[in-house]
Amino acid sequence: MFIAGSGFYLQGDKNQLAMVVTGVYIFAAFYGPGAGPVPFSYSAEVFPLQVREIGMGLATAITWFFNFVNALVFPLQIQSWGSGPAFYWFGCWNIILWFLVLMFCPETKQFTLEELDEVFSMSTSRQVAYGLASPAYWFRRYVLRQKVHRVPLHEYHPSEEKDRPMVEHREKV
DSSP states (O other), X not given: OHHHHHHTTSSSHHHHHHHHHHHHHHHHHHIIIIXXXXXXXXXXXXXXXXXXXXXXXXXXHHHHHHHHHHHHHHHHHHHHHOHHHHHHHHXXXXXXXXXXXXXXXXXXXXXXXXXXXXXXXXXXXXXXXXXXXXXXXXXXXXXXXXOEEEOOGGGOOTTSSSOOSEEEOOOOO
C-alpha cells in the first residue's frame, strides 16, 4: 500500500502507473494466499461444533459488511484526501492490524479441538507474550537459519523461567 501510494507522487504517467501497479500487485500477491482467506479458515477452526454455523455466518457477514463499507468509503477518501494518502491510510491499518493479529489471534494449526479449547481459554496476557515472542523466533529460524524449536502455545508459561518460546537444539558431540 505504501509503494502504491508513493507512486502517485511520481512524475510521468508511465512511472506513476508502473509504481502503483507494482504496489497493488505486491499487496495482492501477499494478501491473496495469506491474510485474504484467513477470516474464513480461522473461524471455521475456532468455533465449537455446537455454534460453528452461527459463528461462521457472523464471521462471513462481518467480513462482507466491512468490504461493503470499504467500497463505499474508498472513493470518498480519494476525493477528499487524494490517492496517495488514501493508500497510506490502508497501509497504516495493515501495520496496526498485523500487530493486533500477532498478539490476539493464537495459532490454531495442528491443534485438536480439545487443545483449541485450552488455547482459547488461556489468559490474554499469555497469548500476547507468546505472540510478541514470535518475530524473534521467525528471525532466528528463517533469517539466521538456526535450528530452534518453538514451544507450543498451550505449553507456554511466560512466568516460569524454564519455559521459553524457543528452545535451541544442539547436536551432541
